[in-house]
Each structure stands twice: as structure tokens, then as C-alpha cells.
Amino acid sequence: MTALMKIQSFIQAYVKAIASILDVDVTIVDNELVRVAGTGIYADEIGETVTHANFFHHILVSGESGSIMDSMADLNCKGCEKRTTCRELANVAYPIFKEGAVVGIISIIAFSEGERKNLLENRGQMEEFLKYMSVLLESKLYTDEAKERLEQQLQVVHDAEKGWSFVGDSQKMKEAIRIGKKVAKSNSTVFLRGESGTGKEIMAKMIHALSDRRDKLMISINCAAIPENLVESELFGYEEGAFTGAKKHGSIGKFELAHGSTIFLDEIGDMPLPVQTKLLRVLQESVVERIGGTKPIPIDIRVICATNKNIEQMVEEGAFREDLYYRLNIIPIELPPLRKRKEDLPALIEYYIAYYNQKLGKSMRGVSPEALQTLTSYDWPGNVREMKNIIEYLENIAEGEIIQLSDLPDHIVMRSGKGFEDWSLDEIVEDYEKRVLSSMVKKGATLEEKNQLAENLKISRATLYRKLKKYDLL
Ligand SMILES: Nc1ncnc2c1ncn2[C@@H]1O[C@H](COP(=O)(O)OP(=O)(O)OP(=O)(O)O)[C@@H](O)[C@H]1O
Structure with a gap:
């Protein structure tokens, strides 16, 4: 969408106001020659491409204002097959700029002899007026863009506050997100695979946030971060007197805490074997048994686990229980490396x-x-x-x-060893040289600093300047 089209409703209200004050007809086209706004007969042509637009085209290219005072005689209209039937008798037009580029045209049109006379008599003033309007529109474009930017940024923060916001349009990522969303409502165990930092935790958060369990807090445990001798009690809890140092009245474990919610077991590959056995029981029977306890406690949890390890190899080596692996690997989701x-x-x-x-x-x-x-x-x-x-x-x-x-x-x-396959040695050396120099020469470096650099690099000043010029680093 062109810059002017984005603020179309504002522009239309604007031209209507100008038309009624000046008692003329006004139109605005964008840089694709699509009519963004118009009064009089052009009010019905908004959104349509302006054909026979030699005159407008010239303004878009030259960036200069222009006028047609007699369409039958004007050079701009010469050769136009619509010349004899054209409804426009005269026209004064001014370019609309944004950051120095022409983004559209604002124009006053005369459809009747009376309007043409008015335009002819007040041409200077009309041009001044259009110029002023063009500047106003330009500033409106900037303000709106700034507003849009701010809104986008607020959206980013809002998304981040939800705890999950995936960015990425690659097929691989889209596929992972699609599966995650699809299985969110189910209670089946999800197994997230991927290297460190690929987004496994935010995927777990997304699945929980889209599930029916979202009103309860997701319980996250990093199995690698808990000392091995404490993992069991952390996860399953214990009864009073279960071991030396056990708290009075015992302690509730994370599984019980996650009752009715989701439990995220990160770095599951680091779970000690005895704990794996207990986890298997939780998954198969939906009960937990506290350490030192005698009665199983029924729990309703949804398990999401994650690892960046080669778990199949761990199974082969006997470091991870095979039966647990199959019990966890119900819905595998792979998060590809960047x-x-x-x-x-x-x-x-x-x-x-x-x-x-x-x-x-x-x-x-x-x-x-x-x-x-x-x-x-x-x-x-x-x-x-x-x-x-x-x-x-x-x-x-x-x-x-x-x-x-x-x-x-x-x-x-x-x-950043880039793909050099199609590069000649000269190109590789040049690329490297450019990177080295640009990391050494800061913008606005003084003459002295550059001279010093030439000395450090053991090249003449002339050579350094030639290279800086070549790489556009001066
Ligand atoms: N697709 C993405 N879009 C936006 N941010 C992302 C994306 N993937 C990861 N991140 C961000 O990168 C950081 C690491 O992600 P996350 O903790 O989910 O990775 P992980 O795979 O769980 O890592 P680890 O295995 O080390 O625990 C987080 O701050 C997360 O918000």
C-alpha cells in the first residue's frame, strides 16, 4: 500500500474541505497514479488508476509543479486520444514529497469555463496554496508513520508480556508453530527438540497459553539445574521424616503443584535414571507418590518436555529409559537451529x-x-x-x-565465514579487507586517527585513503 493510500480517509476529508473553501475541485493521486481522493466527478473514481496521465507522470518523474491552462493546446496533452473528450479544461498540480521522493500529486482541476477562468486569474495563489497543502500532507505522513511505529513497538512489548511471541516466517518455523497450536488443546505429552536458544521454552509457554489449562500457572523445572540428589524430592515431594533434614509436615512436589495445569520439564535428558522410573509411573498411572509416602496421590497434569541432547543415542547407551522415551515422544516438535x-x-x-x-x-x-x-x-x-x-x-x-x-x-x-563457493579469491580478500577496515575506522574518525591507523597497518596513508574510498568508508 502506498504511503498516501494508508491515510486515504484523512486525505479525502482534507480535499473535500479545500474544495468547499476554494470552490474548486481537487484530486490527489499517489505515485502509482491511483486516485487517492477527489471531489466533483472524481469522487466516484477513488481507488481507480488514472489513465491518460502524461501530465501527472511528468510531475512524478520531475518532482516539479506544473499546470495546464488549455488542455486542447497544451503540450502535455498532445497525442492523447482523449484530448477532445477530456473533462478537464485546466489543471494546476503540485508534487507531494516524503524524504525527498515524490509520493503523489495534489491538483486543482477546472471542469467548467468558469472554473478555468478562476484558475487562470488566481494561478499564482493556487500554486502557493497547493505547495502549502503538500507540505502539510508531508508532515501528516511523518506523524502517522511515527504513530504506526509506536503502535508496532507497543504490540511487540504486549506480545512479549504474554511470554510467547514467535517471530519467523520460514517454512520450518511455521510448521513447528502450526503443530504446537494444533496440539495445544489436547492433553498429550509434547516432546520439544532443538538446540539451546531455539525457542523450546517459548513454544512450551505458547502451548500452555493456548490450552484449556491456561488459567493455572505452568510449572517449569530445569532438570539440569537441580542437584541430582534433590531432583526426586523437588518433583515428587516428601512426607515428614522421609529423610534426615526433611521439613516438618513434609513438602509438596512440583507435580502436585502442577495439578490441573501443565508441567514443563526442561533438559529432560539430564534427569537421573531413578527419577526417570518414577516419572514413567506418573505418566502411566496419573498418580504421584511422595518420598516416604504410602498412598498414591491422583494428579491431572499435561507434560511438555524438552531437550537439546541426542536422546536416541542416550537410549542406546542406556542413559535414558527406552520405555520413558516412547512415552514422552508422543508429539515431537523440532525447533530448527537459526x-x-x-x-x-x-x-x-x-x-x-x-x-x-x-x-x-x-x-x-x-x-x-x-x-x-x-x-x-x-x-x-x-x-x-x-x-x-x-x-x-x-x-x-x-x-x-x-x-x-x-x-x-x-x-x-x-x-561469519559466508558461503564463498561462487567467489573468486580476489573477492574474498576484498570482502575481508573491507570488514577489517570498517571495524577499525569509526565514523567521523579524525585525520590523526586515520594516519595512526595507516601506521599500525604498516601501509602508506595514500593506500589507506584509496582503500577507504574504494569501500565507501571515508
Ligand atoms: N522464534 C522466536 N521469536 C522470538 N524470540 C525467540 C524465538 N525463538 C527464541 N526466542 C527468544 O530467544 C530466547 C531463548 O529462547 P528459549 O529460552 O525458548 O530457548 P530454548 O530452546 O528453551 O533454550 P534452552 O535449551 O537453552 O533452554 C528467549 O528470550 C526467546 O524469547
Whole structure:
């Protein structure tokens, strides 16, 4: 949608007001020559493409105002087959700009001789008026864009507050989200697989939030974070006197706590074997037995578990119970590593820029093409978590509104071994040279700093300047 079309209803009200004050007809077209607003006979043609638009086309290209005072004689209309039947007798038009580019045209039209006379007599004033209106429209475009940006950012924060908001349009991610949403309402066990930082926990949160259990808190346990000797009591609870140091009246375990809700068992591969046996019983019989307890306690829970380990290999090696593996692996969902879905990167970067803008009160606008290329070439071993942290870092250290290649941390620039398959050696060397130089020369570096750099690099000043010029780094 063009910039003007986005504020169409405002523009239509605006031209109506101008038309009634000046007693003329007014129209506005966008840069695709679609009529955005119009009065008189053009009120019925809103949304239609203006044909026979030599004159408008010229204004869009030249960015200069123009007028037709006699359509039968005007050069702009020469050769137009509609010239003899055209309803427009005269026309004064002015371009509408945004950031220096022409985004549309505002024009006053005379359909009758009387209107044409009025236009001719007051042409200078009309042009001045259109110019003023064009500036007003331009500022309206900026205000609306700023508002839209703010709304988007608020939406980002709102989504993040829900605890899950997936960004990513790749087929692989879409498929994972589709399955997650589809199984949310069921009570079946979900097994989330994927490297660290790929979004397993937010997937668990999403499934819980979309389930009928959402009114109760999801209980999350990181099996790798609890000391082995405490896992059992943490999960299943214990009775008074169950072991030395046991609390008076015992303690409720996480499974009991999750009754009626969802339990998320993260890093399930780290669950000790004896605890695995107890977990199997919980899953098969829907009961828990506290340590030192004698009677089973019925529970209603939905289990979501996750691991980044090769669990099949653990089963083979006897480190994970095979029967438990099959009992857990009912609905497997694979979260692909970021390096296998790089098409998600631009959206993720944009999302986290907006997120940290909001959080840190910054107004970062994006990433330069070179920086984006380098971020895309990087392998992201820490997946989305690593990317999120890098954006937070960049929001803190980058000076301009656009993240530049030179802002990126060295390890990313150096390790972004991009796909060099189709590159000649010269191109690879040039690419590397450009990255090294751009990470060394900060924007606005003084003459002295550049001279010092030439000295450090053991090249002449002339060579350094030639290279900086070549890579557009001056
Ligand atoms: N698709 C995504 N869109 C937006 N943010 C994401 C996405 N995937 C992951 N994140 C963010 O990355 C961070 C890590 O995600 P999460 O904790 O869900 O990963 P994980 O796979 O559970 O990692 P670990 O195995 O280390 O526990 C979180 O801050 C999360 O919000």
C-alpha cells in the first residue's frame, strides 16, 4: 500500500474541505497514479488508476509543479486520444514529497469555463496554496508513520508480556508453530527438540497459553539445574521424616503443584535414571507418590518436555529409559537451529530492535545492508538467544540510528565465514579487507586517527585513503 493510500480517509476529508473553501475541485493521486481522493466527478473514481496521465507522470518523474491552462493546446496533452473528450479544461498540480521522493500529486482541476477562468486569474495563489497543502500532507505522513511505529513497538512489548511471541516466517518455523497450536488443546505429552536458544521454552509457554489449562500457572523445572540428589524430592515431594533434614509436615512436589495445569520439564535428558522410573509411573498411572509416602496421590497434569541432547543415542547407551522415551515422544516438535532458517533473521532483528528500543528508550531504525549480510553469514551457535543478546549489545553501543558493520562485535565479523563457493579469491580478500577496515575506522574518525591507523597497518596513508574510498568508508 502506498504511503498516501494508508491515510486515504484523512486525505479525502482534507480535499473535500479545500474544495468547499476554494470552490474548486481537487484530486490527489499517489505515485502509482491511483486516485487517492477527489471531489466533483472524481469522487466516484477513488481507488481507480488514472489513465491518460502524461501530465501527472511528468510531475512524478520531475518532482516539479506544473499546470495546464488549455488542455486542447497544451503540450502535455498532445497525442492523447482523449484530448477532445477530456473533462478537464485546466489543471494546476503540485508534487507531494516524503524524504525527498515524490509520493503523489495534489491538483486543482477546472471542469467548467468558469472554473478555468478562476484558475487562470488566481494561478499564482493556487500554486502557493497547493505547495502549502503538500507540505502539510508531508508532515501528516511523518506523524502517522511515527504513530504506526509506536503502535508496532507497543504490540511487540504486549506480545512479549504474554511470554510467547514467535517471530519467523520460514517454512520450518511455521510448521513447528502450526503443530504446537494444533496440539495445544489436547492433553498429550509434547516432546520439544532443538538446540539451546531455539525457542523450546517459548513454544512450551505458547502451548500452555493456548490450552484449556491456561488459567493455572505452568510449572517449569530445569532438570539440569537441580542437584541430582534433590531432583526426586523437588518433583515428587516428601512426607515428614522421609529423610534426615526433611521439613516438618513434609513438602509438596512440583507435580502436585502442577495439578490441573501443565508441567514443563526442561533438559529432560539430564534427569537421573531413578527419577526417570518414577516419572514413567506418573505418566502411566496419573498418580504421584511422595518420598516416604504410602498412598498414591491422583494428579491431572499435561507434560511438555524438552531437550537439546541426542536422546536416541542416550537410549542406546542406556542413559535414558527406552520405555520413558516412547512415552514422552508422543508429539515431537523440532525447533530448527537459526543457521538452517536464516530467512527468519531480518524479521527477528527488526523485532528485537523494536523490543530493545522500547525497553532501553532508544530509537534505532535498522541495520545497514553490509551489517545484515554479515549477520546472515554468521552461524549463530547460540541461536535466537545469542541473536537477541547481540541486538541488546548493539542498541547500547551503536552510535547512529542504523547498525553498521563496524558496530558488530569482532567475533561475529571474523566468524561469519559466508558461503564463498561462487567467489573468486580476489573477492574474498576484498570482502575481508573491507570488514577489517570498517571495524577499525569509526565514523567521523579524525585525520590523526586515520594516519595512526595507516601506521599500525604498516601501509602508506595514500593506500589507506584509496582503500577507504574504494569501500565507501571515508
Ligand atoms: N522464534 C522466536 N521469536 C522470538 N524470540 C525467540 C524465538 N525463538 C527464541 N526466542 C527468544 O530467544 C530466547 C531463548 O529462547 P528459549 O529460552 O525458548 O530457548 P530454548 O530452546 O528453551 O533454550 P534452552 O535449551 O537453552 O533452554 C528467549 O528470550 C526467546 O524469547
